[in-house]
Amino acid sequence: MKTALKSTPRKAVTREQAGLFGWQGIALERPEDWELTAFGGDVEQGHAYLDNGEQMCLRIRWETPRYLYGLDAAMRRYRRAVRRESNMKMVFEQQDPAVYPIEFGANKELRPFTWNGGEAAFGIAWRCKECNRIVIADVVAPVTARQQRTGRRVLATITDHADAGDTVLWAVYGFAFRTATIYNLDKALLETGRLRFAFRGPAQTWLRVERWGMATHALKKAPLDAWPEELLRMLKVRRTGNLASDKITWQGHAAYRFSAHAAQKGIKQLVSPPTPVEGVVWHDEERDKVLVVVAGGDTASDTVDCVAETVRCSR
Ligand SMILES: [Zn+2]
Numbered sequence: 001m002k003t004a005l006k007s008t009p010r011k012a013v014t015r016e017q018a019g020l021f022g023w024q025g026i027a028l029e030r031p032e033d034w035e036l037t038a039f040g041g042d043v044e045q046g047h048a049y050l051d052n053g054e055q056m057c058l059r060i061r062w063e064t065p066r067y068l069y070g071l072d073a074a075m076r077r078y079r080r081a082v083r084r085e086s087n088m089k090m091v092f093e094q095q096d097p098a099v100y101p102i103e104f105g106a107n108k109e110l111r112p113f114t115w116n117g118g119e120a121a122f123g124i125a126w127r128c129k130e131c132n133r134i135v136i137a138d139v140v141a142p143v144t145a146r147q148q149r150t151g152r153r154v155l156a157t158i159t160d161h162a163d164a165g166d167t168v169l170w171a172v173y174g175f176a177f178r179t180a181t182i183y184n185l186d187k188a189l190l191e192t193g194r195l196r197f198a199f200r201g202p203a204q205t206w207l208r209v210e211r212w213g214m215a216t217h218a219l220k221k222a223p224l225d226a227w228p229e230e231l232l233r234m235l236k237v238r239r240t241g242n243l244a245s246d247k248i249t250w251q252g253h254a255a256y257r258f259s260a261h262a263a264q265k266g267i268k269q270l271v272s273p274p275t276p277v278e279g280v281v282w283h284d285e286e287r288d289k290v291l292v293v294v295a296g297g298d299t300a301s302d303t304v305d306c307v308a309e310t311v312r313c314s315r
Pocket of ligand 1: 132
């Protein structure tokens with residue numbers, strides 16, 4: 001039985017958007033030298049830290065409380081956490097929301113703040129009136145007025161929810177794509193030379209998005225036409241029947257679009273038919289990358305097309 005699922009990101013990621021940061025529904029305009037250095041949690045509650053390799057660190061925490069007015073409690077927890085990290089007595093001050101652009105404050109219960117205590121920081125906390133998400137973002141140890149301006153400008157670009165098409169941007173290290181919000185990140189393995197995102201969707205659906213660096217080297221070991229088979233093996237897909245693979249052009253690059261069927265796991269395989277697995281793999285010669293999108297489950301074909309359409313590399 002096919003379930004009607006909304007799994008269709010319609011809006012492509014532009015090349016410029018690849019310079020954005022996107023994670024768990026949080027997105028922001030990232031200065032070129034700022035990059036993700038730590039992350040944790042999930043879409044309900046988590047954090048992501050970015051820094052510019054020098055004195056500035058941007059820390060974003062988010063949570064979605066079950067009740068409408070969780071902002072005070074979230075700020076109390078934040079202040080307690082900061083105080084624990086800081087040895088000195090912390091001076092915490094709320095600022096006038098007018099220090100941020102009016103458009104940024106629209107639909108937000110906005111609380112800008114600064115604190116001082118060993119380290120210094122400024123930041124913003126808000127509750128989004130559209131999705132009820134609470135975000136607390138701060139920039140630690142700003143030194144000069146110029147750095148403060150940069151920090152504030154970056155803070156004011158943060159968005160906290162999916163777009164109108166119910167898709168969210170994932171963008172790190174010059175690699176970007178969009179996924180439907182029905183897919184939850186299961187695991188992200190971000191290594192030098194290989195970025196791997198594993199998502200889980202409803203009704204046993206799953207999605208993998210990967211970027212491999214040093215493609216020329218990797219392709220010497222396994223030419224592109226061998227990748228569909230290799231990828232299914234690496235993803236531990238227990239294939240039933242043949243693997244169909246067609247040479248195509250994807251985003252102007254040599255590519256293979258493939259499909260197969262996978263046996264269900266455990267006892268399920270006795271009662272349930274194999275499920276579709278679909279994928280596309282292409283070689284971006286200019287940036288020396290191999291890009292991979294593979295999906296499983298009833299909506300696999302649609303998901304692969306929609307996600308692969310949004311994949312961009314800026315470096
Ligand atoms: Zn929101």
